[in-house]
Amino acid sequence: MAGLGALARKLFGSANDRRIKQMRARVAAINALEPELQALSDEELRARTDMFRKQIADGTKLDALLEPAFATVREAARRVLGQRHYDVQLIGGMVLNSGQIAEMRTGEGKTLVATLPAYLNALTGKGVHVVTVNDYLAQRDSEWMGRVYRFLGLTTGVIVHGLTDEQRHAAYAADVTYGTNNEFGFDYLRDNMKYERESMCQRGHHFAIVDEVDSILIDEARTPLIISGPLEDRSDFYNLVDAFIPHLTDEDFELDEKQRSATFTEAGNEKLEGLLREAELLKGENLYDVENVSAVHHLQQALKAHKLFQRDKDYIVRNGEVVIIDEFTGRMMPGRRYSEGLHQALEAKEKVSIQPENQTLASITFQNYFRLYEKLSGMTGTAQTEAEEFGDIYNLEVVEIPTNVSVKRIDDDDEVYRTVEEKFNAIVELIDDCKSRGQPILVGTTSIEKSELLAAHLKKAGFRQVDVSDPEAFKPLFDGDSGTKKEKVFAVLNARYHEQEASIIAQAGLPGAVTIATNMAGRGTDIQLGGNADMRIEHELADMPEGEERSAREAEIRAEVEARKQQALAAGGLYVIGTERHESRRIDNQLRGRSGRQGDPGHSKFFLSLQDDLMRIFGSDRMDGMLQKLGLKEGEAIVHPWINRALAKAQQKVEARNFDIRKNLLKFDDVMNDQRKVVFDQRIDLMDGAAVAETVTDMRHDVIEDLVARHIPEKAYPEQWDTQGLQDEVRQTLNLDLPIVDWAKEEGIADEEVIERLKKVADETMARKVGQYSPDIMRQVEKAVLLQTLDHLWREHLANLDHLRSVIGFRGYAQRDPLQEYKTEAFTLFESMLANLRQATTAQLMRVELVQQDAPSLPADGELPEMQAQHLDPTTGENEFDQAAMAPLPAGAARDPANPASWGKVGRNEACPCGSGKKYKHCHGALA
Incomplete structure (x- = not known):
């Protein structure tokens, strides 16, 4: 059967090929519009936005406008950025617009691709969210691509850490909003803790484009977003x-x-x-x-x-x-x-x-947040290996987009050594060889500890490590001298200095450059052979005014970069070295994909040892003994395609296990998510102010019916009624002193009659309060009491669900399905919470007495409870917001070694600004 499938693919192409072929017809239609649009003036091109908006208002479907809208964006990008979308980028844009994942190789211009569907979907006026992995990329992309949107008459906004509610409100009101996954998720949670509809920042979830979709929707989604506050x-x-x-x-x-x-x-x-x-x-x-x-x-x-x-x-x-x-x-x-x-x-x-104790005020998983969007799409270089998870959880299909130029990279078979020491010696030897030939090298490691271990081996071999956070210390590499000078320098990147890293990654293609990185996903910058001319110009000519001198210097830099590119090409292009296999094939592919961009030559090879984590898990002990018997000497490696296939299968097993764990966690979270939706929708209805009085009245009547049902059993004789108990509870709950004991003595009285009398007295009491304080004031009071009581009980309910979740697993020992048990118990708790809401709200409103001052109002927008954001890094377990919560250093501000107040946010592994030479965590950070 497998043979028949292969034959069918050969004759008719794969499903992916057929999909791409269908889109090429639309690409031809877009290309046909190009001469017509090139003839338009800037004003005429911009006017097309208003024309499209009018067509949408008149009922034209978005899909019908795809060709003219894409052609308009391509022409705008050519004029504003000097970049014209390739045909394959147009295909990528179509995939995103259809609510799917576009798998595009590194260097294929995903940032530019996003402008096509973002523009088209923003024409509806409902807002488009472009999600990035860090604040730096969100700001960079919103400014860079924002030039295209602004040229066409659209507005852009950016959501980063530390904005006020007013700034967030303005950013979400824009046609296209850039931001990080964390910020979008936390804003959703914070919005659903507000007390006025006007103070909510987000205006809905229409369309999202997720950059590095595998990193955000799979890796980051292993831990939920949590907002907590003190109990x-x-x-x-x-x-x-x-x-x-x-x-x-x-x-x-x-x-x-x-x-x-x-x-x-x-x-x-x-x-x-x-x-x-x-x-x-x-x-x-x-x-x-x-x-x-x-x-x-x-x-x-x-x-x-x-x-x-x-x-x-x-x-x-x-x-x-x-x-x-x-x-x-x-x-x-x-x-x-x-x-x-x-x-x-x-x-x-x-x-x-x-x-x-800290209490969870609100929480959500990324899976459930991103499923709020009416249309969701994503782009990444590596999604195919996780296609099943994207389909199962997000209902997203993965479409592989062909490269603009064929890939020429050579991927060698893995080299397997017996020990870590032998492996690192072989890596250092290869780095030295590439360095001597002027070939740029990128080394990928699985953790910060492993990168430091490799750095120690390189130092032993005579290399010098440069400080990533200090541009001056990094100057020999940044200026491109690493290829001309014989000085052996290398840099280690570990996702702590996003802005500096973007500059360094951009120059990692210089001849002889040696860069060690822990994770290559979401860097947002390509490694261009010879270096990145635009980044060098921005860095070196920042203070030089426009003019002939600047133009001449720009031309010099571009000529230097071109000469160094030829040098790097002659040496074989970027050499990517993997120091071990990750649990996921996807991470390995991300690393490999950094080499061979846009048809450049390149090389990649993974070095493994039997002591690596993945090898140990899959029984390398037996292999070690066998290799020793076969006479494998120290420093020798085994190389064979079978090993690659065996490792790929081992990685698939780990991926499948991790997927099952995530899927199971999501099943539990879905129970809370259903309840969260009900509560958040209810809050919005209440804030809109529609029928609050009606809601309060219904609650009061339900409470009365429950009270009577508890003390007067159905079809019971009056002498069996607990009238004293009912009278006491009515006094306690409804604040009404009524002779219920005497009512029961009346001949022919039934429970329905008791209910009607109680409702009548309670309604009359509330009507007097409305008459006393005015309907408007009472509506405000009712809304305030209802929302605050709901919030208090919802937080208690979240704590109860957390506690229930921690013990429900024991039900498995009794041959009962913990998930089914959790659903049942969670529903019971939710029903109990709603009953408590009715009773607590009714009790408070029946007792409310207002002093004649200004009308009472809900807590002001800025007076949400004291709280902190938390999202644990799935790899380290550290809270990503611990550092972000500290005040950032203002742009351009200098650190005074003698004044810690001037240091701003300092990374724990950064050199201490006091000048001691120690890491911050071992110096002033240890005292903090």
Whole structure:
């Protein structure tokens, strides 16, 4: 069957080929319009935007305008940027416009491609979002491509960290908005915590183009976006729970020190139920009723604190604070706290002041955020290996776009060595050889630690490392002297200095340049052989005014770059070296794809050792013994296409496992996402102010019906009614003192009659309040009470779901599906939250008394609760917003070594600005 498939592809082409062939007809139509558009003046070309908008308003479909709109953008880009879209770039634009993923090789101009569908879809006036991987690229692309949009009469905006709400509002109001995935996601969450519709920044989710779509929708999507804030003080609760633990004996719990887990036994559960009942903390019949999920969670954390964590080993108590001790280094970690209430449990155990727990105020996964868009598309150099995940989760198809010029890069088979030491020696030898021939080299490593290890080997071989953050230290390479001078220099990039890195990556194609990088995805800059003339001109002639002298210097730089390009071409183009295989083939392909851009020659090779992580996972021990028996000597490598195929299969297995994990996590998050949509939609309806009075009245009536149903069983005789209980609850909930006990004595009275009387009295009471304070003021009060109560209960609900999620896995031991159990319990909790919302809102409004001042209003836009943003880097586990939260250094500002206030944001691995020569984290950063 496989043979038949191959034959069919040979005769008819693959599905991808057939799709591309269909689009070529439309490319021909766009090309046919070119002479006509070239004859237009700038004003006439710009006027086409208004013409297109009118056609859309008259009912013309977007797809019908594709050819003329794309032709217009191409002509605008040619005039403004001096760049004319290639035919394959037009095909890429069509793929994006159809809501699919365009897989385009590195150097094919994806940034320019995005202007085509962005312009066409922006004509509707609903806004287009272009999503990038970092703030630098968002700003750069919005300015660079913004020239094309502005020329055609469209507006552009950019969303980066640190903007005010007014600036965000203006940016989202633009026709095309650039920004990072984190900022778009957090703005959505923040918008749904606002109290006025006008203060919401985003205006909908019409169309998004995601650059480096695999990095954002797959790699970054492993961790959710979270906005958290401090909980109210619950010291009494933690102390009460802590007091229960000494009552337990060894039969009441089980410890697993290896897994660092502690669980209660059946006897322990019964004992705790009794203790909770005495303390009036038990809700429902038993400990594991869904209402007690939070109490159970904190009991388990208190048990862990007492039985698994030892003072002076796992933590110390210093100055009235519990300070964690790092289990690997034995050092104290001040400022770090255990999550999910564990730190508070330790504080209660040690009888020190209990700091408030951080609570999730709002959270969303990237999968669920990007599925909000009516139309979603993406572009990257490497998506085909993840096509199944894109299809399953985002309903996106991957279309491979042919290159403008055929790829000439040579991809060698991997070289496999026995040890890491032998592997690095071989890499250094190859780097030295390429350097001597003037061939540029890019070395890819899997982590910062591995890049530092390779750097140490290069230094031993006589190379000098230059400081990426200091342009002056990097001058020998930046000026292109690395090819002419014999000085051996190299640079290490690790995604901390985005702006400097873009400059260095742009010059990494200089003859003899040696660049080590941890991850080549999303750098946003091509490696051009001979260097990047535009970047050099921008860097070197920044202060030179326009004129003959500048023009002459520009021409000199371009001639120098061309000469160095010929030198690099003669040496064989860019040589890409991989120091080991990643878990994902996609990351390896990203690295390889940096060489051989636009038909340039190039070379790539991966060096592996049997001690590499991927090799160890797949049983390299047996292979090691076999190779020794076969007589493989030190420094020798095995090279064979079979090894490449075996590794590709191993990577596929890891990719499939990671995909299953992400898919399973998403199934759990989808449960919360359905509830999140209901709550956020409800908030918007309330903020719009439509029928708030009607909503409040319905809630009040539901509460009355629930109260009566609880105390008057269906078809029960009046003498069986709990009228005293009902009378007390009506007083407590509705603030009404009514003779319900006497009503029950009336002959022929039924529960329906009691309900109607209660509704009548409650409605009359509220009508008097409306008459007393005016309908407008009461509508504002109702809206304020309803929104604030909903927000408070939603946050409690999120905490309950987190706690439920942490324990639901145990249901698997009882042969019950944890996901199905989670869905059922989460629905029960949600129903309970809605019932609490009705009761709490009604109780507050029935008691409200206003002092005659200005009309009460909702919290102002800037008065959201104190909160912090969090998105964990999936590879390091660090919060990406820890550094971003610090004040950035103003553009052009200089750092005074003697004045730390002038340093702004300093990366932990950056050289300390004080001039000590140490890394910041080992110097002033250690004191921060």
